[in-house]
Amino acid sequence: MKDEIKHAQLNKEKWDKWASSYDSNNWRNKYLRDAQSKLVSYLDVKDNVRFLDLGCGTGWAIGETAKLVGNKGEFYGVDLSEKMIEKAKSNFRGRDNFHFIEASAESIPLNNNFFDIIICTNSFHHYLHPDKVLKEIYRLLKKGGKIYILDPTADSWIIKIIDKIIKLAEPEHVKLYSTKEFRLMFEKAQLKYSIAPQTFQAASKVHIGEK
Numbered sequence: 001m002k003d004e005i006k007h008a009q010l011n012k013e014k015w016d017k018w019a020s021s022y023d024s025n026n027w028r029n030k031y032l033r034d035a036q037s038k039l040v041s042y043l044d045v046k047d048n049v050r051f052l053d054l055g056c057g058t059g060w061a062i063g064e065t066a067k068l069v070g071n072k073g074e075f076y077g078v079d080l081s082e083k084m085i086e087k088a089k090s091n092f093r094g095r096d097n098f099h100f101i102e103a104s105a106e107s108i109p110l111n112n113n114f115f116d117i118i119i120c121t122n123s124f125h126h127y128l129h130p131d132k133v134l135k136e137i138y139r140l141l142k143k144g145g146k147i148y149i150l151d152p153t154a155d156s157w158i159i160k161i162i163d164k165i166i167k168l169a170e171p172e173h174v175k176l177y178s179t180k181e182f183r184l185m186f187e188k189a190q191l192k193y194s195i196a197p198q199t200f201q202a203a204s205k206v207h208i209g210e211k
Contacts, residue, residue: 006093023087052110106132134209147208149206151177153178153205163176
């Protein structure tokens with residue numbers, strides 16, 4: 001098992017370094033924005049929603065979701081990176097219903113049964129203890145609330161090989177999970193599992209859990 005403190009530090013350093021260019025227009029950021037747009041398109045967002053983006057970066061997906069309801073709701077973002085949170089706060093300065101918190105996905109300082117919707121895009125594979133993250137998500141969701149996780153999904157031998165290569169190249173990477181593994185993890189966390197029908201960008205899928 002990886003050293004937890006070292007793992008957290010590696011992730012903080014990576015995303016702190018990336019924060020200054022995270023909103024720039026390049027191929028890498030376009031890939032991530034396309035993924036976030038796809039996920040947001042699946043959401044059934046209603047006025048006065050309580051919404052959380054887990055691994056929110058600079059808050060782009062939160063802003064896009066808020067537009068769907070004319071900014072009527074409470075919108076939260078959590079990220080391990082201090083620099084990402086600083087940039088998110090700057091991007092949405094003056095928006096009193098936007099809240100950004102520097103915290104681990106395993107321990108979020110917010111109340112039980114609070115959120116209608118939680119999303120997580122392209123960060124779940126960085127979590128050292130995914131079971132603890134899903135347990136925390138369950139705690140935060142209202143009854144009937146939903147979690148949407150979009151992540152590359154290891155259902156083919158190609159993605160499984162890519163997963164091994166990423167592990168060698170990126171020490172902060174943990175694992176790409178298969179659909180079966182997502183289903184088992186969700187069920188263990190007492191979340192009713194379903195999956196969006198469309199595969200995105202060749203390998204990414206949206207895994208949905210309902211409390």
